[in-house]
Amino acid sequence: MAKAIRIRKGxxxxxxxxxxxxxxxxxxxxxxxxxxxxxxxxxxxxxxREGDRVKAGDVLFFDKYNDSIKYNAPVSxxxxxVVRGEKxxxxxxxxxxxxxxxxxxxxxxxxxxxxxxxxxAHLLEGGCWPLIQQRPFAIVANPESTPKxxxxxxxxxxxxxxxxxxxxxxxxxxxKEGLAALKVLADGKPVHLGVRPDSKAFNxxxxxxxxxxxxxxxxxxxxxxxxIDPINKGEVVWTIAAQDVANIGRFLRTGKFDMxxxxxxxxxxxxxxxxxxxxxxANVSSMLKGQIKDDNTRVISGNVLTGDHITTDxxxxxxxxxxxxxxxxxxxxxxxxxxxxxxxxxxFSLSHAYPTWxxxxxxxxxxxxxxxxxxxxxxxxxxxxxxxxxxxxxxxLVKSIIVNDIDSMEKLxxxxxxxxxxxxxxxxxxxxxxxxxxVREGLDTIMKEFS
Amino acid sequence: MxxxxxxxxxxxxxxxxxxxxxxxxWVVYDSLETFAFTPGHVTKKxxxxxxSIDLKRTMFLVIVAMVPALLFxxxxxxxxxxxxxxxxxxxxxxxxxxWEKFQVGLLKTLPLxxxxxxxxxxIEFIFAGLRKHSINEGFLVSGMxxxxxxxxxxxxxxxxxxxxFAVIIGKEVFGGTGMNILNVALTARAFLFFAYPKQMSxxxxxxxxxxxxxxxxxxxxxxxxxxxxHLANTVGKPVDGExxxxxxxxxxxxxxxxxxxxxxxxxxxxIGETSALAILIGAGILIWTGIGSWRIMLSFxxxxxxxxxxxxxFGANAYMTLPAVHQIVIGGFMFGMVFMATDPVTAxxxxxxxxxxxxxxxxxxxxxxxxxxxxxxxxxxxxxFMNVMAPMIDHYVxxxxxxxxxxxxxxxxxxx
Numbered sequence: 001m002a003k004a005i006r007i008r009k010g011x012x013x014x015x016x017x018x019x020x021x022x023x024x025x026x027x028x029x030x031x032x033x034x035x036x037x038x039x040x041x042x043x044x045x046x047x048x049r050e051g052d053r054v055k056a057g058d059v060l061f062f063d064k065y066n067d068s069i070k071y072n073a074p075v076s077x078x079x080x081x082v083v084r085g086e087k088x089x090x091x092x093x094x095x096x097x098x099x100x101x102x103x104x105x106x107x108x109x110x111x112x113x114x115x116x117x118x119x120x121a122h123l124l125e126g127g128c129w130p131l132i133q134q135r136p137f138a139i140v141a142n143p144e145s146t147p148k149x150x151x152x153x154x155x156x157x158x159x160x161x162x163x164x165x166x167x168x169x170x171x172x173x174x175x176k177e178g179l180a181a182l183k184v185l186a187d188g189k190p191v192h193l194g195v196r197p198d199s200k201a202f203n204x205x206x207x208x209x210x211x212x213x214x215x216x217x218x219x220x221x222x223x224x225x226x227x228i229d230p231i232n233k234g235e236v237v238w239t240i241a242a243q244d245v246a247n248i249g250r251f252l253r254t255g256k257f258d259m260x261x262x263x264x265x266x267x268x269x270x271x272x273x274x275x276x277x278x279x280x281x282a283n284v285s286s287m288l289k290g291q292i293k294d295d296n297t298r299v300i301s302g303n304v305l306t307g308d309h310i311t312t313d314x315x316x317x318x319x320x321x322x323x324x325x326x327x328x329x330x331x332x333x334x335x336x337x338x339x340x341x342x343x344x345x346x347x348f349s350l351s352h353a354y355p356t357w358x359x360x361x362x363x364x365x366x367x368x369x370x371x372x373x374x375x376x377x378x379x380x381x382x383x384x385x386x387x388x389x390x391x392x393x394x395x396x397l398v399k400s401i402i403v404n405d406i407d408s409m410e411k412l413x414x415x416x417x418x419x420x421x422x423x424x425x426x427x428x429x430x431x432x433x434x435x436x437x438x439v440r441e442g443l444d445t446i447m448k449e450f451s
Numbered sequence: 452m453x454x455x456x457x458x459x460x461x462x463x464x465x466x467x468x469x470x471x472x473x474x475x476x477w478v479v480y481d482s483l484e485t486f487a488f489t490p491g492h493v494t495k496k497x498x499x500x501x502x503s504i505d506l507k508r509t510m511f512l513v514i515v516a517m518v519p520a521l522l523f524x525x526x527x528x529x530x531x532x533x534x535x536x537x538x539x540x541x542x543x544x545x546x547x548x549x550w551e552k553f554q555v556g557l558l559k560t561l562p563l564x565x566x567x568x569x570x571x572x573x574i575e576f577i578f579a580g581l582r583k584h585s586i587n588e589g590f591l592v593s594g595m596x597x598x599x600x601x602x603x604x605x606x607x608x609x610x611x612x613x614x615x616f617a618v619i620i621g622k623e624v625f626g627g628t629g630m631n632i633l634n635v636a637l638t639a640r641a642f643l644f645f646a647y648p649k650q651m652s653x654x655x656x657x658x659x660x661x662x663x664x665x666x667x668x669x670x671x672x673x674x675x676x677x678x679x680x681h682l683a684n685t686v687g688k689p690v691d692g693e694x695x696x697x698x699x700x701x702x703x704x705x706x707x708x709x710x711x712x713x714x715x716x717x718x719x720x721x722i723g724e725t726s727a728l729a730i731l732i733g734a735g736i737l738i739w740t741g742i743g744s745w746r747i748m749l750s751f752x753x754x755x756x757x758x759x760x761x762x763x764x765f766g767a768n769a770y771m772t773l774p775a776v777h778q779i780v781i782g783g784f785m786f787g788m789v790f791m792a793t794d795p796v797t798a799x800x801x802x803x804x805x806x807x808x809x810x811x812x813x814x815x816x817x818x819x820x821x822x823x824x825x826x827x828x829x830x831x832x833x834x835x836f837m838n839v840m841a842p843m844i845d846h847y848v849x850x851x852x853x854x855x856x857x858x859x860x861x862x863x864x865x866x867x
Contacts, residue, residue, distance in 0.1 A: 013500070232860040304499045326499065332456055332488035339489040340507040347503035352741040353512055354503055369493040373505025374485060377587055377629025380509060381795040382744060385802060393849055395800060411853045419497075426498045430506055431629075436497040 004197070005227050007214030009389040011350050011424060013159040014364045015304065015326070019264035019273040021166050026276045031283040031315075032075050033083075033092040034060055038308075038318035039130060040139050040440070041447070044071070044090050052079045057104035057127060057257030060093050068143055072127025072257050074281040076102035092315065095281075103256040111181035111252055119184050128251050130318065131244040131259075135225060135237045137443050138418035147238040149229050150186050152179070154195035154202055154242045155212075157219030158303035158423075162264035162275065162321050164219075164242065165201040169262075171246040172201070178249030179207055182240070193242075194224040202242075217389065222421040226390050231416050243321060247280075261321050263287070267304075268366040269297040269325035278316060284323055285313040292325055298369050300324040305423035306436070329370025340373070350387065350428045376431040384435075387424035392416065394425055398435055401442030406449055409442055419443075456488055478579040482586040510588040512742050514595050516733035517790065521599060523729040524722035525556030528603045531719050532658040537670035541707070544717055555658055556603070560722055563598035566607050570614040571597070578623045587628030589635075589796070590618070596636035596790060599723025600783065601643075604655035609647060613639040633838050634797045637787075637831055644831070652680070656719045677720050678708045678781040683824030685769035695769035702773060713780040724786040727779075734789040743793040746802060747809035751788040754813025755779045762821055770821050778817055787830035788813065797838040804845045812837040 036044040044061040048054055054073040063069040073079075075097040083092040106126045111119060120143055123129050134141035141147070155164030168175060182191050183206065195202050197211040210228060212218050221239040231237055240248075247259050259280040266273045271291050278287065288299065292312065300307035301317040304324050308317055316323065333339040338346075344354035348365040351357075356365070384394040392413040400408035419436040426435040466473045467480040484490075486507070494501060529552025533539045539547050571594045579586045597614055621638035622631040643651050654661040656677050663669045678701075685695045701707045708718055716726020724730075737743025759775025766772045779785065792798060792812045799808035812833050820829030 015500075230859065232856075232863045235863065298493075298499060300499055307499065309499070324499075329493055330491040332491045334456070335487055335489070339487075340505055341511065344503060349503040351502065351504045351509075352739065353508050367500040369499050370489070371492045371494050371501045372489060372503050373501070373507065374490065374492065374585060376506045377627065379506060379587075379589065379629045379796055380742075381798070381800040382802065382805075391852065391855070393801060393852060396845075396849055411856070412849070413856055423498050427500065428502050428504075430502075430504050430509055432501060432505070434497050 002195075002209040002211045004211045004213070005194075005224065007212065007218040007223060007227075007389045009385070010157075010215040010217050010387050011428075012157070012215045013304070013348065013350075013367070013427065014361070015159050015266075016268040016364045016366045017266045017270050017273045017325075018160060018364075019162065019266045019275055021163065021275065023166075023169075023262065023275045023277060026278060026282075027286040027289065029278075029283040029286040030077075030097045031080070031094060031285075032073075032077070032097055032279065032281040033094045033283070033315040034071055034074065034281050035092050035315060035318065036061065036071070036090050039071075041137075041444070042140070046082065046090065046093070048073070048079045048093065050079050050082055053077075054079060054095065055102045055104040057106060059127070060095075061090070063140075066142070068121075068124045069129050069140060070124060070127050071130060074257070074259055074279050103258065106251070106255045106257065108255040109252050111177060111184050114184060116184050116187050119181060123181070123248065123251075126251050127257050128248050131247060132238050132240050133319075135222065135231055135239060135418065136415040137447055138222075138420070139447075141238045142236070145236040147186065147189060147236050148231075149189050149225075150182050150191045150238045150240070151221045151225055151228075152182070152191065152193045152207065152240055152242055152245055153219060153221050153224075154193050154199060155219050156241075156303075156321070157216040158305055158322075159216070160264070160266035160273075160322065160324060161219070161303055162262065164196060165199050166275065167243055167262040167264075167321065168201040168246065171243070171249075174246040174249035174253065175202075175242065176205065176249065177252050178245035178247070179205055181248050181252060182245065183207075185238075190229070192224070192228055194219070194221070214389075217387075217421060217424060220418075220421055222416065222418050223389055226392075226416055233410060233415055235415075241319070241321070261316070263316060263320070264322045265291060265325075266322060267300075267325040269293045269327055280316065280318060282316050283313060284310065284316055287323065288312050288325075296328050296330075297325050298328050300326070304367075305427060306420045327366065327368040329368030329372075331370075333370070333372075350424075351383070351430075371432050373430070373432055375433070378431050378433060380430040383428045383430065384422075384425040387428055388421070390416065390421070394422065394435075397442075398422075398433075398438055401438050401445070404445060406445060409446060414439075414442055414446060459484060459488075475580065478583075478586060479576055482576075482579075485585070506588045509742055510591045512740050513592045513737065513790075516736040516743070517595055517599065517723065519729040519732040520723040520726060520786065521560070521595070523716055523726045524599065524724075525560050526553045527556065527716055527725055528559055528658055528722060529553055529555030530717065531603075531656075535657050535660055535670055535673040536663050536668045541712075541717070556722070559603050559658060560598060562607055563601055563605070563610055563722070564595065566610050567597040567614050568594040570611045571618050574615060574618045574623070578627065582627070584627075589622075589628035593617070593635040596723075597639050599790075600636060600640050600721045600786065602651070602655040603658050603722055604660075605643070606650070609643055609650065610639075612646075613643045616642045629796055631796060632842075633835055634791050634794050637791055637835055637838075640828075640831055641835060644826075644828070656721075677827070678702075678713065678718055679820065679827035681708070682770050682773065682781075682820075683827045686821070686824040688768065690766065690769050690772065692769075699769050699772070702777060708781065710774075710777050710780065713777065718781070720781075721783060721786070724783040727785045730785045730789050737789065737793065743789065744795070744798070744805055744809075746805040747793050747798055747812075748788055750806045750809030751792050751813035751816075752779065754810035754815075755784055755788070755817050756813070757810075758814045758817035762817070770824075775817075778820075779813075782820065783828055783830040784813075784816055787816065787834050791830075791834050792837070797841065799841040799844045799848075801845050801848045804841070804848045807844050807848075808837055808841050811840070 617639035815833035
């Protein structure tokens with residue numbers, strides 16, 4: 001029996017460019033990349049060298065501090081380039097793909113006949129492990145940890161996020177197998193699945209299903225964990241997206257490392273927003289070809305609140321199932337026509353300072369990347385609380401992080417949150433404070449303190 | 452507008468940047484440019500889009516909310532003046548001499564506004580220049596609040612001194628906007644009240660009342676005192692005594708401070724504080740736009756009414772017998788409730804805290820006013836007191852949240 005959870009605080013930012021529910025296979029791209037920067041806190045140790053031949057499933061690099069966690073090549077081909085940034089930090093490992101994909105064979109298995117230890121080793125070897133993340137800290141799950149529960153995100157509530165049911169079409173068997181694997185890993189602890197009340201894709205699955213209604217961030221695992229089984233100090237919860245449960249299922253059933261994802265191409269700068277089926281790590285240029293309206297565009301891997309800024313020939317992020325293209329806002333705005341004194345009939349605001357909040361809920365807006373104001377001291381109170389559906393005081397937690405007070409951070413509930421949970425606070429902030437960055441800093445501090 | 456912006460960028464800005472001949476005035480230029488043009492800054496990390504609201508819009512809306520009180524206050528300053536010299540009668544307050552009345556108020560109020568903004572912003576610019584940060588918009592509101600809580604005939608030099616004191620001691624020493632503990636405008640008012648008690652009582656509440664008195668033009672019943680001043684005289688005197696009787700007569704239906712006149716604001720007082728109606732329009736704007744906290748306003752109102760009702764129940768002196776609803780429409784109660792107590796920087800920050808803070812703000816306002824006639828303006832003292840208490844209220848509200856979490860953790864460890 002599904003339980004109902006109603007999230008009241010939060011907000012859906014109604015952007016233009018919702019993806020049409022048509023699925024397309026984009027023109028072939030021959031460039032793929034795995035970006036170590038997608039995995040927070042990872043120090044990669046390279047295995048593959050430039051020029052090496054790899055099969056799909058061969059190890060590209062592993063975690064220097066936990067060498068059992070391997071990051072595998074999504075396709076077969078030649079390691080084309082290792083892109084490095086400052087201090088020779090590895091940013092991307094690029095692979096030039098073969099015309100025909102060649103898979104390393106890990107052997108088809110059935111999760112339910114395996115022990116938790118064997119299954120874990122199998123997933124680690126097969127490069128599937130990084131799909132599972134953990135709270136606290138929102139990092140790749142530590143395979144040595146024993147989670148008190150596992151949360152599967154059956155939908156995403158972020159702006160313009162893909163439809164939770166649509167992306168799972170045709171994946172029912174893979175999802176079932178993946179879920180069985182999670183059950184084995186959970187070792188008797190519950191596996192929770194959060195879905196929208198009208199969702200049909202997950203009927204009859206073997207998990208504790210929760211019907212989550214309400215505005216963003218209702219789809220964030222952090223929010224659901226908080227309302228179902230909150231994390232206390234010392235506890236660990238694993239989280240994974242439904243599409244990646246299906247990916248684990250596919251890996252187990254076929255023995256092939258074949259990480260696919262249905263990705264929504266969205267945003268006001270996209271000519272025809274729709275869905276594409278791609279392999280994780282794919283170059284986005286073939287998807288974007290002829291789809292971007294003009295040069296004044298920011299392409300984001302992920303959603304507008306938490307995604308990464310990429311170029312039009314960048315790569316899909318490891319955890320992302322959405323590409324968003326919105327206009328850049330580099331033009332100054334004159335106060336009377338479209339600045340702070342304007343009537344603002346096109347300005348979307350969570351506050352009621354512009355009249356657009358009176359417009360019908362079906363009205364959608366074209367928001368650009370302008371910060372709409374300058375950094376200021378923290379003045380306006382009560383804004384964060386309106387979009388933060390936790391029994392946590394967001395402002396006070398952020399302040400405790402700023403002053404680096406570890407004791408207060410713990411007491412105020414830092415173990416329960418991830419930067420993404422503060423994304424709407426950051427959006428809403430009158431003083432334009434970089435809240436997600438601050439929360440990440442706090443999590444890093446805590447991680448360092450206790451490691 | 453693009454042409455104007457290009458002109459600024461190419462011709463004007465280079466003079467002010469590092470190395471330009473006017474570089475020491477960079478903050479001035481920067482604040483004026485960003486005033487006219489929201490800069491083309493794009494997001495660099497975190498959320499790629501940001502809400503349209505900024506501090507300028509927020510502060511501007513607060514000023515809009517003050518406009519009804521300001522306009523009414525200007526008119527009322529003239530109205531009180533002509534009443535005091537008997538040129539108009541209370542029977543027909545509106546039709547006669549509308550413009551003349553407004554003119555008196557305008558000529559008295561405009562210099563106050565100019566002085567308040569001039570002194571305050573001047574100091575802000577200096578501090579921003581010294582600290583090399585941009586100007587915060589906070590003073591745009593404080594600078595308008597200060598004239599509104601001044602008596603109409605207050606000397607300009609006193610306003611200048613009070614504003615300087617409030618901005619420097621009340622705000623900048625704590626680190627500027629967002630860091631202050633006490634409400635800036637109330638600090639200015641409190642400074643005047645304690646530094647110049649003689650000048651701040653008596654004859655500055657109605658324009659030219661002293662002059663009118665000396666040349667015998669003053670109409671009967673006009674002493675230049677405010678409602679609170681009259682009421683303060685009844686404290687310590689018998690409820691049915693002569694003084695109490697005559698004062699309470701003024702608060703009767705036909706009196707000078709009848710409930711209706713007090714609500715509409717046809718009584719002497721600070722420029723912006725007299726009309727509960729005009730202030731409530733402002734409150735409507737603040738609540739409708741979500742800028743002002745309805746939690747604080749509502750609980751403040753309830754707090755005031757509660758204390759008033761308690762006094763009514765005892766009725767130990769004439770002041771206490773004044774109905775609670777009448778109590779809250781005289782003096783600065785309404786103005787403090789809507790524009791002072793809601794200042795987000797100095798109020799409690801948690802939602803629960805706001806309710807507690809507001810309630811005691813209203814409660815103490817009436818209490819101080821009645822118990823201590825030496826401080827007729829109880830609202831000022833009450834809000835400043837609650838400003839100081841706000842962090843403590845928040846502390847306890849947050850402690851209860853922390854305790855709840857610790858209990859949960861303890862339970863989890865116990866069952867594990």
